[in-house]
Amino acid sequence: MEFDDIQKLMTGFEHSSTRELKIDDHGFHLYLSKNNQSAPVKVEKQVNAGDENGAAEKPATDSNTGAIKAPLVGTVYLQPKPDQPAYVKVGDHVHKGDVVCVIEAMKMITEVKSDRDGVVKSIDVENCDLVEFNQSLFTISEGE
Structure with missing residues (x-):
């Protein structure tokens, strides 16, 4: 996409x-929002587009803190x-693949x-909060 088009x-x-x-097209990502969040407009072009089949991105995690982060805005x-x-509460044991919450964006869950x-x-986060991409949702302690 050319700059004039953007x-x-x-x-x-x-x-x-x-x-x-939100536009995701072959490594090009554009997100625009009028919500009252102080996040800048972000335009990025990735060299490595990842999965060629368009598979959904996994929730991002930070191995140092054990955070489960939002995979999208919603x-x-x-x-x-x-x-x-609730899907989970503090003190619950979770296993890989367990649903911990859902995010709704543009009528998609x-x-x-x-x-x-x-x-x-x-x-x-609180129930019904508007979350940003990569925002921490849960902190998980491994090995307990």
Whole structure:
């Protein structure tokens, strides 16, 4: 995508009623938001595009802190439905592949799964919070 195309897209976005826009296309990533978060507009082009089949990105984790981080921007839900218990709570043991929460973005629900075994030490967000990409959601202590 050329710079002039990006500028036109940004101008059109600014004058529209759309609140968020995310474009991922063969290593090109663009995210625009009108939400009251102080995150800068980020445009990046990656040399290594990753999975050629377009497989969804796994939740990012930081091995030093054992954090499970948001794989996308959206609204986090810590329980399946308002009248049901949370997916996990502090002190729960989680296993690799367990669903720990879901994130809703543009009417699409994405399950966030643990990529490690361990114990939930903290829940770093509140139910229905707007989360940013790579924001810490949970802190997991491994080996307990």
